[in-house]
Amino acid sequence: MTASSSGTNSPAVRLRRISKRFGAVQANREVSFDVAAGSVHGIVGENGAGKSTLMSILYGYYHADAGEIEVMGQPARIANAQQAMALGLGMVHQHFMLVDSLSALDNVMLGAEPGFFLTRAKQRVRERLEALMQQTGLHVRLDAEVGSLPVGEMQRLEILKTLYRGARILILDEPTAVLTPQETEQLFGTLRGLKAQGCTILLITHKLKEVMALCDAVTVMRAGQVVQTTPIAETSEAALAEAMVGRKVSLGRTGAEHKTDAAAAPLLEARGLRLRNRLGVPALAGVDLRLLPGEIVGVAGVSGNGQSELLEVLAGMRAPDQGRLSLGGREFEAGAWLDPALARALRLAHVPEDRHLHGMVLNFPAWESAVLGYQDLDVYRAAPLGLGLKQGLMREQTAGMMERFDVRPRQPELRSSKFSGGNQQKLIMARELAQAPRVLLVGQPTRGVDIGAIEFIHAQLRGLRDAGCAVLLVSSELDEILALADRVLVMNAGHVTGELPIAECTETRLGLLMAAQGRAQEQEGHPA
Amino acid sequence: MSQPLALPRWMDLGLLPAWNLLVAIAVSGLVVLAIGASPAQVFWALLQGALGSGRGLGYTLYYATTFIFSGLAVAVAIHAGLFNIGGEGQASLGGLGAALVSLWLGHSLPAVLMLPLAVLAAALFGMAWAVVPGYLQAWRGSHVVITTIMFNFLAASLNSYLLVNWLRPAGSMSVESAEFADSARMPALHQLMQSWGFEDWPSSPLNLSLLLALLACVAVYWFLWKSSAGYALRAVGANPQAAHYAGIRPRWQILLAMGLSGALAGLVGVNEISGVQGKLTLDFVAGAGFTGIAVSLMGRNHPLGIVLASLLFGVLYQGGVEVSFDVPGFSRDMVVTVQGLIVLFAGAMAMVSAPAFARLYAWTQERRHG
Numbered sequence: 001m002t003a004s005s006s007g008t009n010s011p012a013v014r015l016r017r018i019s020k021r022f023g024a025v026q027a028n029r030e031v032s033f034d035v036a037a038g039s040v041h042g043i044v045g046e047n048g049a050g051k052s053t054l055m056s057i058l059y060g061y062y063h064a065d066a067g068e069i070e071v072m073g074q075p076a077r078i079a080n081a082q083q084a085m086a087l088g089l090g091m092v093h094q095h096f097m098l099v100d101s102l103s104a105l106d107n108v109m110l111g112a113e114p115g116f117f118l119t120r121a122k123q124r125v126r127e128r129l130e131a132l133m134q135q136t137g138l139h140v141r142l143d144a145e146v147g148s149l150p151v152g153e154m155q156r157l158e159i160l161k162t163l164y165r166g167a168r169i170l171i172l173d174e175p176t177a178v179l180t181p182q183e184t185e186q187l188f189g190t191l192r193g194l195k196a197q198g199c200t201i202l203l204i205t206h207k208l209k210e211v212m213a214l215c216d217a218v219t220v221m222r223a224g225q226v227v228q229t230t231p232i233a234e235t236s237e238a239a240l241a242e243a244m245v246g247r248k249v250s251l252g253r254t255g256a257e258h259k260t261d262a263a264a265a266p267l268l269e270a271r272g273l274r275l276r277n278r279l280g281v282p283a284l285a286g287v288d289l290r291l292l293p294g295e296i297v298g299v300a301g302v303s304g305n306g307q308s309e310l311l312e313v314l315a316g317m318r319a320p321d322q323g324r325l326s327l328g329g330r331e332f333e334a335g336a337w338l339d340p341a342l343a344r345a346l347r348l349a350h351v352p353e354d355r356h357l358h359g360m361v362l363n364f365p366a367w368e369s370a371v372l373g374y375q376d377l378d379v380y381r382a383a384p385l386g387l388g389l390k391q392g393l394m395r396e397q398t399a400g401m402m403e404r405f406d407v408r409p410r411q412p413e414l415r416s417s418k419f420s421g422g423n424q425q426k427l428i429m430a431r432e433l434a435q436a437p438r439v440l441l442v443g444q445p446t447r448g449v450d451i452g453a454i455e456f457i458h459a460q461l462r463g464l465r466d467a468g469c470a471v472l473l474v475s476s477e478l479d480e481i482l483a484l485a486d487r488v489l490v491m492n493a494g495h496v497t498g499e500l501p502i503a504e505c506t507e508t509r510l511g512l513l514m515a516a517q518g519r520a521q522e523q524e525g526h527p528a
Numbered sequence: 529m530s531q532p533l534a535l536p537r538w539m540d541l542g543l544l545p546a547w548n549l550l551v552a553i554a555v556s557g558l559v560v561l562a563i564g565a566s567p568a569q570v571f572w573a574l575l576q577g578a579l580g581s582g583r584g585l586g587y588t589l590y591y592a593t594t595f596i597f598s599g600l601a602v603a604v605a606i607h608a609g610l611f612n613i614g615g616e617g618q619a620s621l622g623g624l625g626a627a628l629v630s631l632w633l634g635h636s637l638p639a640v641l642m643l644p645l646a647v648l649a650a651a652l653f654g655m656a657w658a659v660v661p662g663y664l665q666a667w668r669g670s671h672v673v674i675t676t677i678m679f680n681f682l683a684a685s686l687n688s689y690l691l692v693n694w695l696r697p698a699g700s701m702s703v704e705s706a707e708f709a710d711s712a713r714m715p716a717l718h719q720l721m722q723s724w725g726f727e728d729w730p731s732s733p734l735n736l737s738l739l740l741a742l743l744a745c746v747a748v749y750w751f752l753w754k755s756s757a758g759y760a761l762r763a764v765g766a767n768p769q770a771a772h773y774a775g776i777r778p779r780w781q782i783l784l785a786m787g788l789s790g791a792l793a794g795l796v797g798v799n800e801i802s803g804v805q806g807k808l809t810l811d812f813v814a815g816a817g818f819t820g821i822a823v824s825l826m827g828r829n830h831p832l833g834i835v836l837a838s839l840l841f842g843v844l845y846q847g848g849v850e851v852s853f854d855v856p857g858f859s860r861d862m863v864v865t866v867q868g869l870i871v872l873f874a875g876a877m878a879m880v881s882a883p884a885f886a887r888l889y890a891w892t893q894e895r896r897h898g
Contacts, residue, residue: 023894315773339775340773340775342775343775357770361766361767361770363766363767364762364763364766368759372763373773375756375759375760376756386756387756387757389754391754
């Protein structure tokens with residue numbers, strides 16, 4: 001357990017000319033690189049670049065068609081996950097492999113019980129885990145039910161679990177996708193600590209900022225091949241982005257500063273929105289909001305501070321407990337709130353935060369998902385008695401959307417689930433923009449989306465703003481808000497804790513507002 | 529995490545079911561062999577009995593009619609994400625509905641009015657029996673699987689109560705209603721054929737309900753995949769949250785799906801009561817509601833698949849009866865065993881061989897590209 005184990009100069013993992021083909025798709029083509037022992041090595045690439053396939057080969061889920069793997073200098077044949085674990089490899093999946101109804105301790109023990117009698121076994125596992133937690137700083141409440149743990153703690157538990165099983169080489173697949181910025185910082189601290197103790201860490205991600213902050217070296221993959229492997233000191237975020245996409249990309253603010261007519265009548269105005277969630281905790285604690293034509297209003301905040309609820313309330317998916325709303329010349333109040341169908345009729349479009357849960361029906365072919373929410377429009381009605389659907393028209397329009405938004409592959413008949421995240425998001429954007437909305441609500445427009453697609457989606461949102469639409473942008477990526485918004489609201493514990501024109505926004509200032517602690521209004525029962 | 533399963537359509541819908549059926553027949557053959565009978569003789573008798581004569585074919589199609597209705601009922605609910613296992617009770621209510629209007633109006637209305645009315649009543653009664661569990665699911669959160677199966681028991685009790693206490697003609701010892709007037713009887717195929725001059729058309733219970741069943745197939749197909757209401761229903765079944773986002777009201781879709789499902793199950797009553805019995809009898813559904821589950825699963829919840837699966841089950845039912853007559857020592861219980869094996873392999877375990885086929889397909893593809 002000391003750093004001296006990496007004293008021999010052999011790399012922790014050496015991949016040599018790994019190739020893997022699925023049917024007609026070459027997922028990995030002659031992939032070769034070394035991961036130095038005791039280092040943090042990033043693997044970046046767009047969706048479908050072959051990162052996950054490669055890691056699945058390393059962890060024994062798939063078998064490479066060709067190529068060799070060495071672990072700690074020894075040639076390795078990894079036929080299944082058990083063998084990978086025996087070699088000291090451990091994988092932390094993006095979607096946790098935990099049993100929600102068991103305690104944290106039971107989850108660690110599951111499948112690795114050190115004895116027949118559970119009480120005694122538990123005691124032994126507990127002792128070892130406590131020593132391990134002491135050593136690594138990964139603290140988890142061992143007796144809590146896993147389902148009740150916050151996401152960051154679940155992730156610590158996952159890492160603890162792999163360490164408990166003797167992992168010395170950790171593979172983390174998009175570990176920060178579900179974490180708040182604070183939890184991300186905490187995770188990085190932990191990972192640095194593990195590295196100091198001699199662990200090797202493989203980090204799969206598409207967040208370049210994190211690569212720059214944490215990694216010692218980085219491998220860029222594109223279309224199944226390695227583009228480059230470089231020490232972190234010799235590269236930059238921009239250079240990595242270019243290597244990933246294969247062309248120059250710009251994700252910052254572009255174009256001239258946009259002027260909003262502050263005297264114009266608002267397209268949407270909400271007053272005093274209050275909503276308690278199922279546990280009785282206020283998710284919205286009196287939110288006021290005005291959206292003017294031709295502006296993008298960004299909502300910043302650590303996720304879980306009421307942004308999701310705000311979107312759902314404004315889109316009519318949920319009625320607030322109190323509050324008023326005026327939209328498209330209509331007035332609504334808590335007792336008689338608008339519903340999603342009426343919202344659309346009033347030309348409010350909504351790109352939901354979770355595209356798999358709300359944005360599309362994964363089983364439907366793309367053309368059916370591409371009319372979701374608009375299936376009752378008069379243009380789609382067909383005989384008899386308007387009960388039928390003009391499916392030819394729907395397919396045709398979907399093909400048009402795919403063309404305009406560069407959705408790949410251009411197959412309206414393909415199942416929605418078969419498209420990559422970025423292409424699904426582009427299809428949803430295309431659908432919501434197709435009816436020329438006057439108000440657009442967008443939640444996490446680029447979560448899990450490739451850099452190339454992010455650039456495109458940002459351009460679409462700016463174009464919509466310039467056409468006079470009011471856009472409300474909720475994003476947990478501060479960079480995204482800084483790149484797009486004209487005005488920024490910061491939410492914290494269901495309150496709007498600040499409102500700034502973009503010119504006055506800096507990351508530090510927003511960060512302080514996001515973390516605003518100890519305010520009087522927070523005393524009224526905000527959970528820890 | 530396993531390798532993604534990719535089967536081409538022709539394998540998924542053609543080869544796989546055929547293979548499953550073959551396995552089922554092979555295993556049944558072994559069972560038949562084990563009790564000392566000859567599999568060849570048994571299967572020959574089964575096919576001969578089901579398809580070898582006009583009369584046998586008529587019976588087969590008559591059974592298939594019932595299974596089409598109960599299979600469609602299950603399929604419509606499944607597309608809305610609901611598992612309606614109350615086909616039994618809904619069918620029995622459908623029969624009750626048909627019987628009540630037939631007894632009430634049969635003597636005063638001609639067949640052209642009386643028969644559509646009986647069909648409508650059967651559908652409405654079946655619908656009513658399914659809408660209640662649907663409501664309880666949508667607004668009160670009681671699971672339809674539990675409520676529909678309980679409603680089966682209620683339906684059976686209601687049926688016998690009404691027959692014993694109200695519908696049984698005075699002085700009759702058997703638990704049956706009075707016979708319907710001729711105008712309330714769905715014309716049997718052999719009667720129609722005889723009236724058109726085909727004197728020696730063999731008689732069987734096959735009646736015009738088969739036409740109704742085929743119409744129902746077309747209607748269900750159109751509704752599910754071509755209509756805007758069907759779109760909403762499938763959206764709710766596949767992803768209720770996305771449906772809510774899209775402005776569809778999941779609760780009303782649940783009610784609609786259960787209503788349609790119950791109506792289709794109710795039409796079983798038309799085939800059995802208006803078509804064959806000509807009076808309301810006790811326990812006329814005889815498990816057809818449950819067989820509908822197997823039919824729908826086997827037919828992949830698609831009307832065309834359901835027609836094919838219904839034909840298979842029709843053959844098994846009719847052929848099974850013949851086998852127990854023809855093959856000495858082959859009891860009725862053995863017939864049920866063979867039927868059960870076929871349901872098991874071709875229905876419940878339909879996807880067991882899929883991974884093997886996927887590997888085979890991937891291998892052939894690789895060789896072609898390789």
